[in-house]
Amino acid sequence: MTQGRFITFEGGEGTGKSTQVARLVERLRARDLEVVQTREPGGSPGAEDIRSIALNGDAGRWSPMTETMLMFAARSDHLERTIRPALGAGRWVVCDRFTDSSRAYQGVGGGTPAAFIETLDAAIVGETQPDLTLVFDLPVSVGLERAFGRGLFETRFESKGLEFHERLRRGFLDIATAHSERCVVIDADGDQDTVAARVWAAIEARLL
Secondary structure (H helix, E strand, O other): OOOOOEEEEEEOOOOOHHHHHHHHHHHHHHOOOOEEEEEOOOOOHHHHHHHHHHHOOOOOOOOHHHHHHHHHHHHHHHHHHHHHHHHHOOOEEEEEOOHHHHHHHHHHHOOOOHHHHHHHHHHHHOOOOOOEEEEEEOOHHHHHHHHHHOOOOOOHHHHOOHHHHHHHHHHHHHHHHHOOOOEEEEEOOOOHHHHHHHHHHHHHHHOO
16 A cells, blocks of 8 residues: 655744645545645644643743643654554645644744754654645744734744744744755745645645
C-alpha cells in the first residue's frame, strides 16, 4: 500500500490558515483522495484533553518550558492514534499546526532552547516529518486585527502582546528558510479565493 502524504499548515494568529485547511481538504477529496483533517494541539481524544489545559487561562499560566512539554505530550498521542495510522493506510493527512509551531511559539517566542525542542522532535516525531509545510505569512497588525474581529481571543497565545507576535512572525519565516526543502511561504494577505489559489499552486508544484 502506498504511504500517504503529510501536509502541515503553520503561521501566526489571524492568518486564515484554518479556513484554508478546510478548503484544501475539500479540494483533495474532490480528486478522490482519502484525507484526514486534524489539528494541533489536539487531533486525538487524549491530545484534545491536553489542548484544553494548554490553551486556556491567563497568558502567563504556563512557562514556555512547560508549554513545550504539554505540546509534545499532545503530539505524541496525536501521532500514535491519528497521524501514523492514517499515513500507514495510504491516506493524506492535513494538519493545522505541528512541530514548527512549537519551534516558533515556545522556542522563538517564549525562549525554550531550540536544542531541547529538537531533542523532543527527534524522540517523539522521529521520521514522521511533514512532506510539505505551508507557512502563512501576514503582517502582525493585520493578523491580530482579524483575531480581535472574531470577538474574544480564542486562546491565551493571542493575548501575549505585539512584541511576542512580531518574534513569532520572524520565527516562522526563519523556519521556512532553514527547511526550504519542505516549506513554502504563503502570502496570506488577500481574499480567501486568492489565498486558496496560492495554496493549490504549492500543492501542485510539490506533491501532485
